[in-house]
Amino acid sequence: MSRLSLTAALTAAVLAAVTACTSTKTTAGNGDEVELVHSGKLTTCTHLPYMPFQYKKGKEVVGFDVDLVDLIAKDLDVEQEIVDTPFEGIQTGEDLNASKCDLAAAGMTITSVREKNLDFSRPYFEATQALLVKKGAEYDSLDDLEGKKLGVQQSTTGEEYAKKHADGAKTVQFEDLGLLLPTG
Incomplete structure (x- = not known):
């Protein structure tokens, strides 16, 4: 899948996920209105460290998931803000339901239990x-x-x-x- 089409697919998934539990609005590149937890920021819950997806390099959080969400934030014309939070709150959906973040990016395996709590993007990594x-x-x-x-x-x-x-x-x-x- 090309980078652009992956970005579009993930942006669509984020749009679906963030509209239910947020408080300020922005407009996506496709014209859809999106509500965010914090104005001008796409707030991402993650659990550090989990190389190569998200980890600290000096004082900066970097990694594959960080880069991917940066593309979505760019499409929304906002900056990504990363919140390091316990994994339990991410996988149960508690952090999203409490409006702690707009989305979660945590290198998470899709399971039937987690699918009851979260809307996932298409899988982009196969783990063992x-x-x-x-x-x-x-x-x-x-x-x-x-x-x-x-x-x-x-x-x-x-x-x-x-x-x-x-x-x-x-x-x-x-x-x-x-x-x-x-x-x-």
């Missing part, structure tokens, strides 16, 4: 689950984790997958992906 271990570790698969602790990001499809497929492992929840990854 993976087991990350320290180099040289004796673990090659989830089967090797019986009796061990397995870190998962809470409220994600990764957590659901681990609970279903890591028999005998004890899952330990972390609020975000960054807390799961080793530093240094």
Whole structure:
């Protein structure tokens, strides 16, 4: 799909999503009137960090989702404002219902439960689950984790997958992906 047609499709999805729960108006490039939470801003809820979709580079939030929403904001002739919020409020739709943001961009897997709470754009990335271990570790698969602790990001499809497929492992929840990854 071309960048322009993807932008048009996403703009249409955003138009549908933001008109129900907002307070100030702007006009999209196609002439449709759109209501936004804050005048002159397309407010995006996300949960940092989740590379390559959204993460901090210095003091700036960057990433694929950020660039994509910037295109939509440009079409609306507004600036994107990013709100870092817990993932739970995004996936349940609470943040949108509370007018905390106009849309959410959080590299989220589309599930039937989430579709009851949110209107999704067309999928633009196919994700898989993976087991990350320290180099040289004796673990090659989830089967090797019986009796061990397995870190998962809470409220994600990764957590659901681990609970279903890591028999005998004890899952330990972390609020975000960054807390799961080793530093240094």
